[in-house]
Amino acid sequence: MAEEVVQETWMAVLEGLDGFEERASFKTWLYRILANRARSRAVREGRSVPFSALADAGPEERVDPERFDAAGRWRDPPVGWTDQTPERLALEAETRRVMEVAVAALPATQRAVLVLRDEEGLETDEICNLLGLTVTNQRVLLHRARTRVRQALEAYMRGGRPC
């Protein structure tokens, strides 16, 4: 399905190029087409994803409460891996894989928000428009997604199995 959406988007982009005015960035325009194609195909195939669905935070979407004492102070503080620059994290095969696996395992809406914000660098209001989310929902989803990916990196740095 993803490949077909890419093909449809490609065609729509080619056909629409003449009409593209630089009112929006090219990227925003492209994503709008892509999101529309994906949505209409999902509807056609009866696989519509309720983008507004916000389940309660799962256990991995916040720092484990066990890591704090009764007063809310760290009992089990984060291990150090801050000497790793973002570039190194992204380019070293192992940490890159940890991140990719963690992103792939995110619930669909969290993944969409995280990819558009952190990987593609879209602005918050563009993301809300594309996905039909309120600003509040977008913030919560981004927060949960980043929390999970950081957690996966930490688990790896601690020598645990990449999860």
Add this chain to the structure above:
Amino acid sequence: MLTCKELTELVTDYAEGNLSFVDRLRFRVHIGMCRDCRRYVRQVKATAAALGALPVPELSPDLEQELLRRFDDWKQTRRS
């Protein structure tokens, strides 16, 4: 005063610039005094930045061929 636990729930809003002036101040005061939370905030920011630095996934060769073929078709129709 903000606890460490509360801070970990505010870190994205802090990094995204969504906190009110007062909350931002409370956040800064806390990380000014707490090494562990400073580390936590740096890690969340590094994670977000690292996601932005991930290499772009490659297209499958089949899909790439298909897109190129459609591009050629499109060029033809514009010439005529």
